[in-house]
Amino acid sequence: GVTDQDILNDQATTGDVVSNGMGLRGQRYSPLAALNTETVKDLRPVWAFSFGGEKQRGQESQPVVKDGVMYVTGSYSRVFAIDVKTGDELWQYDARLPDAIMPCCDVINRGVALYGDLVIFGTLDAKLVALNKDTGKVVWKKTVGDYKAGYSLTAAPIVVKGKVITGISGGEFGIVGKVEAYDAKTGQIAWTRPTVEGHMGYVWKDGKKVENGISGGEAGKTWPGDLWKTGGAATWLGGTYDADVDLLFFGTGNPAPWNSHLRPGDNLFSSSRLGIDPDDGKIVWHFQTTPHDGWDYDGVNELISFDYKADGKTIKAAGTADRNGFFYVLNRENGDFIRGFPFVDKITWAKGLDDKGRPIYNEEFRPGNPADSADGKQGKAIVAAPSFLGGKNWMPMSYSQDTGLFYVPSNEWEMDIWNEPVSYKKGAAYLGAGFTIKAMNEDYIGVLRAIDPKTGKTVWDYKNYAPLWGGTMVTKGNLVFMGNPEGYLMAFDAKTGEEKYKFNTGSGIVGTPITWDMDGEQYVSVVSGWGGAVPLWGGEVAKRVKNFNQGGMVWTFKLPKS
Numbered sequence: 068g069v070t071d072q073d074i075l076n077d078q079a080t081t082g083d084v085v086s087n088g089m090g091l092r093g094q095r096y097s098p099l100a101a102l103n104t105e106t107v108k109d110l111r112p113v114w115a116f117s118f119g120g121e122k123q124r125g126q127e128s129q130p131v132v133k134d135g136v137m138y139v140t141g142s143y144s145r146v147f148a149i150d151v152k153t154g155d156e157l158w159q160y161d162a163r164l165p166d167a168i169m170p171c172c173d174v175i176n177r178g179v180a181l182y183g184d185l186v187i188f189g190t191l192d193a194k195l196v197a198l199n200k201d202t203g204k205v206v207w208k209k210t211v212g213d214y215k216a217g218y219s220l221t222a223a224p225i226v227v228k229g230k231v232i233t234g235i236s237g238g239e240f241g242i243v244g245k246v247e248a249y250d251a252k253t254g255q256i257a258w259t260r261p262t263v264e265g266h267m268g269y270v271w272k273d274g275k276k277v278e279n280g281i282s283g284g285e286a287g288k289t290w291p292g293d294l295w296k297t298g299g300a301a302t303w304l305g306g307t308y309d310a311d312v313d314l315l316f317f318g319t320g321n322p323a324p325w326n327s328h329l330r331p332g333d334n335l336f337s338s339s340r341l342g343i344d345p346d347d348g349k350i351v352w353h354f355q356t357t358p359h360d361g362w363d364y365d366g367v368n369e370l371i372s373f374d375y376k377a378d379g380k381t382i383k384a385a386g387t388a389d390r391n392g393f394f395y396v397l398n399r400e401n402g403d404f405i406r407g408f409p410f411v412d413k414i415t416w417a418k419g420l421d422d423k424g425r426p427i428y429n430e431e432f433r434p435g436n437p438a439d440s441a442d443g444k445q446g447k448a449i450v451a452a453p454s455f456l457g458g459k460n461w462m463p464m465s466y467s468q469d470t471g472l473f474y475v476p477s478n479e480w481e482m483d484i485w486n487e488p489v490s491y492k493k494g495a496a497y498l499g500a501g502f503t504i505k506a507m508n509e510d511y512i513g514v515l516r517a518i519d520p521k522t523g524k525t526v527w528d529y530k531n532y533a534p535l536w537g538g539t540m541v542t543k544g545n546l547v548f549m550g551n552p553e554g555y556l557m558a559f560d561a562k563t564g565e566e567k568y569k570f571n572t573g574s575g576i577v578g579t580p581i582t583w584d585m586d587g588e589q590y591v592s593v594v595s596g597w598g599g600a601v602p603l604w605g606g607e608v609a610k611r612v613k614n615f616n617q618g619g620m621v622w623t624f625k626l627p628k629s
């Protein structure tokens with residue numbers, strides 16, 4: 068079975084991939100180099116596995132591989148175990164969801180965690196499920212949130228020191244975001260930490276629930292009235308962990324509702340990054356990327372730990388590319404702002420960042436207050452860039468230890484957005500806003516960018532017609548891998564951006580590739596199946612991609628020995 072040590076060493080041990088992020092830091096960097104800029108032209112598919120015909124929706128899963136078996140999730144909360152040599156199915160598990168589930172952004176799932184003999188994942192009805200790795204039978208199952216109130220799970224959990232750590236989705240329904248830890252073997256809850264100011268955290272000691280401090284100290288400091296009770300800040304993308312500083316890093320989503328005039332104040336801890344103690348769930352530091360968000364700039368994006376040298380000193384840094392269009396480099400020990408810079412071409416809502424990393428707002432680009440309109444029904448519409456789907460959305464970037472660059476899947480788009488009156492109703496959308504997303508360029512929306520976190524410079528970029536919606540991976544072989552909605556798995560020279568390989572998988576790729584080696588050969592896998600938020604929420608952009616075929620397959624490639 069998988070041990071804590073296996074998970075901590077995941078990046079270095081190339082014979083398997085046992086965690087989301089290909090290592091808890093989430094760098095998605097592999098030290099494998101058999102596949103490189105010379106040899107990648109010989110990469111070829113060895114098998115493809117179908118998730119079945121009836122449930123072809125967005126496939127955002129990152130597979131994991133252990134002892135010759137791949138574990139991968141499919142849309143509608145399904146898990147498949149596949150023999151990696153042959154592509155044969157070993158078992159499948161279907162959560163058989165109730166009709167009333169309320170995911171905001173397609174019926175997706177981003178992958179499993181492994182621990183001992185267990186395969187652990189979250190379902191769209193907000194349950195954590197642990198399956199036996201050999202049989203696919205349920206070993207334990209826990210309810211993380213009430214799906215009837217809009218809670219769901221889409222992220223891959225991680226396992227740190229024997230505990231499964233999970234976030235939660237539901238920010239568009241006025242849920243209260245939280246991070247929770249469960250004993251990986253038994254499913255017994257260990258701690259819970261709400262991510263909205265005013266809510267009590269708890270730890271369980273000898274099975275007893277004990278108060279562990281109110282998040283932010285007390286209610287009402289950065290929220291008016293009772294709005295903190297339905298404040299959103301969903302931790303919907305899950306988290307990363309760095310053993311060096313022994314902290315979990317979770318991002319938090321938009322404050323609820325979207326209409327910011329209803330909630331003057333910073334609205335902590337929405338649209339933030341949090342450093343959390345893995346042992347009891349205490350918030351050790353926070354960094355808010357969009358205080359008083361009015362554009363749905365969720366701050367969930369992954370925070371990736373990396374070290375760099377400056378003036379002879381090693382800086383324990385972490386990088387993150389936000390929906391709001393800024394890339395941030397933070398000190399991961401204390402959350403201090405080191406630097407920040409735009410990583411997209413157009414940002415209208417802020418003029419820049421101050422020396423603490425706080426945005427300097429362009430107030431005329433905040434959607435207006437409906438109360439200021441003649442009939443009170445609609446505030447002044449504005450054009451904001453990036454669109455709410457973000458300079459970067461959920462799709463993970465990667466970091467190369469060789470080039471020192473981040474490989475960021477980003478998008479160039481803007482939106483018309485306006486506010487409307489809204490009040491909270493359990494299980495109903497809680498937005499108070501209307502919007503249309505628009506492309507800014509005829510020939511591309513997606514841009515893969517190689518970004519130097521020390522200078523803020525984009526070293527190279529690759530433009531893509533459709534919005535990019537899948538993650539990247541980088542290897543010692545100087546290759547960056549990424550899929551696109553047009554269906555291609557592509558590889559680029561990590562230093563120059565030169566395109567080195569492409570193969571069409573038959574449906575759009577919105578998943579994230581992995582690589583490992585087996586019997587002296589290097590393998591690459593990626594899930595293919597177009598979907599996610601773009602076709603559902605993309606406004607005018609959704610028209611651009613409306614003819615893309617759906618799917619649901621895992622493709623596995625290798626570089627043959629000879």
Ligand SMILES: O=C(O)c1cc(C(=O)O)c2c(n1)C(=O)C(=O)c1cc(C(=O)O)[nH]c1-2
Pocket residue numbers: 127171172173175220221222235236237238239301302303320321365455456460461598599600601
């Ligand atoms: O606030 C939330 O709880 C929440 C959850 C999710 C999700 O769980 O996938 C998304 C979003 N927000 C969101 O704002 C968003 O743009 C988005 C895109 C996607 C996707 O998988 O394509 N999920 C989500």
Ligand SMILES: [Ca+2]
Pocket residue numbers: 238239320321363365
């Ligand atoms: Ca959201």
